[in-house]
Amino acid sequence: MLINSGTSRSLVLSGNIHDLFFIKEEDTTDYIPLVPFLTRSWDIPGFILVVYELNGPIRFVQESERERVKHAFNRWRGTTEPDSDIDARPSVSPMVGSLDSAIESSNASFSQYMTDAIGSSTLALELLRQFCLLSRSTSADGEKFLSERLIILIEAADMLLPEGEIRSLSVQDRHRVSIIQDWISDSNFMNGNDTVIFITESPSLLNSRIIRLPQVVTVEIPAPGMVERQHFISWFNNTPKLIEKPLNLWGTQAQLAMLTAGLSIQALRQMLLSACYSGEKLQPEDVIERVSEFIQTQLGEDVVEFKKPAHSLEDIVGNRKLVDFLKMHLIPRITSTGPDAIPGMSVCGPIGSGKTFIFEGLAGQLDIPVLVLKNIRSMWFGQTDVIFERLRRLLMALVKVLIFVDEADTQFGGVGREAHSTERRLTGKIQAMMSDPQLRGNITWLLMTARIYNLSPDLRREGRVGDMVVPVLDPSGEDREDFLRWTVAKVSSSPFSEEDTERLLKITEDYSAASFASLRSDLGAASLIKANSETTGELTVDEIIAVAEDRILPNIGAIRQYQTLQALLNCTRKSLLPMDYSAEIRESWVKEIASLEAIGVRG
Numbered sequence: 001m002l003i004n005s006g007t008s009r010s011l012v013l014s015g016n017i018h019d020l021f022f023i024k025e026e027d028t029t030d031y032i033p034l035v036p037f038l039t040r041s042w043d044i045p046g047f048i049l050v051v052y053e054l055n056g057p058i059r060f061v062q063e064s065e066r067e068r069v070k071h072a073f074n075r076w077r078g079t080t081e082p083d084s085d086i087d088a089r090p091s092v093s094p095m096v097g098s099l100d101s102a103i104e105s106s107n108a109s110f111s112q113y114m115t116d117a118i119g120s121s122t123l124a125l126e127l128l129r130q131f132c133l134l135s136r137s138t139s140a141d142g143e144k145f146l147s148e149r150l151i152i153l154i155e156a157a158d159m160l161l162p163e164g165e166i167r168s169l170s171v172q173d174r175h176r177v178s179i180i181q182d183w184i185s186d187s188n189f190m191n192g193n194d195t196v197i198f199i200t201e202s203p204s205l206l207n208s209r210i211i212r213l214p215q216v217v218t219v220e221i222p223a224p225g226m227v228e229r230q231h232f233i234s235w236f237n238n239t240p241k242l243i244e245k246p247l248n249l250w251g252t253q254a255q256l257a258m259l260t261a262g263l264s265i266q267a268l269r270q271m272l273l274s275a276c277y278s279g280e281k282l283q284p285e286d287v288i289e290r291v292s293e294f295i296q297t298q299l300g301e302d303v304v305e306f307k308k309p310a311h312s313l314e315d316i317v318g319n320r321k322l323v324d325f326l327k328m329h330l331i332p333r334i335t336s337t338g339p340d341a342i343p344g345m346s347v348c349g350p351i352g353s354g355k356t357f358i359f360e361g362l363a364g365q366l367d368i369p370v371l372v373l374k375n376i377r378s379m380w381f382g383q384t385d386v387i388f389e390r391l392r393r394l395l396m397a398l399v400k401v402l403i404f405v406d407e408a409d410t411q412f413g414g415v416g417r418e419a420h421s422t423e424r425r426l427t428g429k430i431q432a433m434m435s436d437p438q439l440r441g442n443i444t445w446l447l448m449t450a451r452i453y454n455l456s457p458d459l460r461r462e463g464r465v466g467d468m469v470v471p472v473l474d475p476s477g478e479d480r481e482d483f484l485r486w487t488v489a490k491v492s493s494s495p496f497s498e499e500d501t502e503r504l505l506k507i508t509e510d511y512s513a514a515s516f517a518s519l520r521s522d523l524g525a526a527s528l529i530k531a532n533s534e535t536t537g538e539l540t541v542d543e544i545i546a547v548a549e550d551r552i553l554p555n556i557g558a559i560r561q562y563q564t565l566q567a568l569l570n571c572t573r574k575s576l577l578p579m580d581y582s583a584e585i586r587e588s589w590v591k592e593i594a595s596l597e598a599i600g601v602r603g
Contacts, residue, residue, distance in 0.1 A: 009192065012198045014202055017200070023037055052128060057114065074109055075139070128196070132194045152196045163206060177207050180210055185215070204389070224263075224264065317482055317486045334444050341444075346470070347446060350450055353472045353514075370401070371402070396439070402446055403444070404446050445464075471577075483511070483516040488520075500545075565592055569589045
C-alpha cells in the first residue's frame with residue numbers, strides 16, 4: 001500500500017528479516033527467505049525489481065528486465081556496449097572525485113559500470129541512483145527511456161550505511177551516506193514512481209542522517225504469531241519432500257504452536273526436522289528447552305534467562321497472608337485477557353525476604369514460563385536499542401509470560417537531564433512497553449527490588465507496575481513458627497515442647513527467610529557429621545539450639561530495617577500490611593526513615 005499510494009519512496013524493512021515466509025504460486029507452496037519472497041511476490045508487469053547486496057553484483061530478477069535497463073541506460077548516456085564484456089575495464093576510479101560527476105563525464109557502458117560495481121559498494125549505490133534518474137528521464141521526442149517502475153532492494157543496509165557520527169565514519173562510509181541522502185531527498189525522486197527499500201534488522205543500526213529523514217518510513221516485520229506457527233506446522237507435516245513420516249507429537253499441533261511462542265519459523269523448522277529425523281516423540285520439555293535456547297541466542301545469555309519454575313505456591317513456607325492474596329486476587333488478573341488484566345507489579349522488601357522464590361512459585365502455580373531480564377544495557381554503542389527491539393518483537397509473539405526483572409532499581413536508567421541519552425531512550429521505551437495495550441493480558445511485569453525508593457517514579461505510576469506494589473517482609477507470628485518447623489523438619493522428628501519452641505523463636509527473633517534457610521543448611525551439615533559417628537543423624541533440641549546460638553547474623557540490620565520501612569511506605573494494598581493502616585502510622589514510618597537517613601543509613 002505504501003508503494004502503490006506513493007506515501008513514501010524510501011522504506012526501511014526491519015525486524016524479523018532473517019526468517020522464512022510462506023508463498024503460494026500456482027499449485028506449489030513453499031517457505032522462503034525474505035528477499036526471494038519479496039521479488040517473487042512483486043514480480044508483476046509494470047515493475048522492474050533490482051537487488052543489491054554488499055560485495056555482490058547488482059541483480060535484476062528477470063534477465064529481460066536487465067536487457068531493457070541496459071538498452072535504456074546506453075541510449076540515455078549515448079554509449080555503446082563493447083564487443084566483449086570481458087574486455088571491459090573500469091572507466092573511473094570509485095575513490096576519485098564525485099561519483100555522480102564521474103559517471104556523467106564518462107563514456108563507459110552499462111556493462112562496464114555493472115562490472116565495476118561488484119567491487120565497490122559506493123559505485124553500486126551511485127549507479128542505482130542513476131537508474132532512478134534514467135527512469136524519470138525522457139528522450140528528445142518526449143518518450144520515456146523506461147516505462148516500468150523500479151523497486152530497488154538493498155540488503156544489509158546497516159553495513160553499507162552504519163550508524164555513527166559522521167566524523168567517526170570512514171571516507172567510504174561518509175560518501176555512501178551522502179549519496180543516499182542526496183538520492184532520497186531529491187524532490188523529483190520523492191514525487192516519482194520508483195522505490196528504494198533498505199533491509200536491516202534494526203533501524204537504529206542505520207545511519208541517523210538517513211533514518212531520521214521525514215520521508216523515510218520504517219516497516220517492521222513481526223515475529224510469527226500463533227496462527228503463522230500453526231500454519232507452518234500443518235504445512236510441514238503435509239509436505240512429503242521434507243519428511244518421510246508424520247510428526248510424532250505428545251499432543252495436538254495447536255498445542256505445539258502455543259508452546260513454540262517466541263520461535264521464528266526458521267527455528268521451528270529446524271526443531272521439526274530434528275524431531276522427524278530422530279523419530280522420537282516431541283515432548284513439551286524439549287520444546288521449552290528449544291525456545292529457551294533460541295531466546296537466549298537472540299538476546300544473549302547475559303541479557304535474558306528463560307525459566308520454568310519447578311515449585312508452586314504450595315511450596316511456599318509462611319507468608320500466609322501474601323499467598324492467599326496471590327491466589328484470590330492476583331492470579332485471576334494475571335490469567336485474564338480482558339481490561340482487568342494487570343500489566344505488572346513491583347515486589348519490594350528487605351534483602352533475603354524471599355521475593356524471587358515466592359513469585360517464581362506464583363509462575364509455577366500458573367504453569368507459565370518466566371523470562372528473567374538480567375542486563376539490557378549493552379556495552380557496545382547502539383546495541384542497547386537493537387536488544388530492546390529484539391525483546392519487543394519477542395514479547396509481541398509470546399503468549400502468557402511473566403517477565404522478572406531482579407534488582408530492577410539498577411537495571412533501568414533514569415529519564416532526568418543528567419542521565420545518558422541511551423538510558424533515557426531505553427527507560428522511555430520500557431515504560432511505554434509496560435503500558436502497551438497490545439501486550440496487556442499476555443505479558444505481566446514483575447519488578448523485584450529491595451530498594452523500591454530507587455525505582456523511577458515513571459515506572460511506578462499506575463498503569464505500569466505501580467498498580468500493585470507488594471511488600472515481602474520478614475516472617476512474624478504464625479509465619480515464623482512455620483519457618484521454624486520447616487527449618488528443623490529434616491533433622492528432628494520429635495515434637496518440641498512449648499518451652500523449647502519459645503527458646504528457638506527467641507534465638508531466631510531477627511531472622512529473615514534467607515536466615516532460616518541458612519540455619520536449615522547448617523543443621524543439615526551438623527546432622528551429617530553426627531551420622532558419621534553415630535547410628536542416626538537426628539539432632540536433639542539442645543543440639544539444634546547449640547547450632548542456632550553459635551550463629552551471628554550479618555551486620556546489615558539497620559539497612560534491612562530501612563528497606564522494610566520503605567516497603568511498608570510504598571505498599572499499595574492495606575490488606576498486605578502486617579498492621580492496621582492509618583495516616584498516623586504512615587507518618588511514623590516517614591519519621592523513622594528520616595532518622596535512619598540522618599545517621600547515614602540508606603539501603
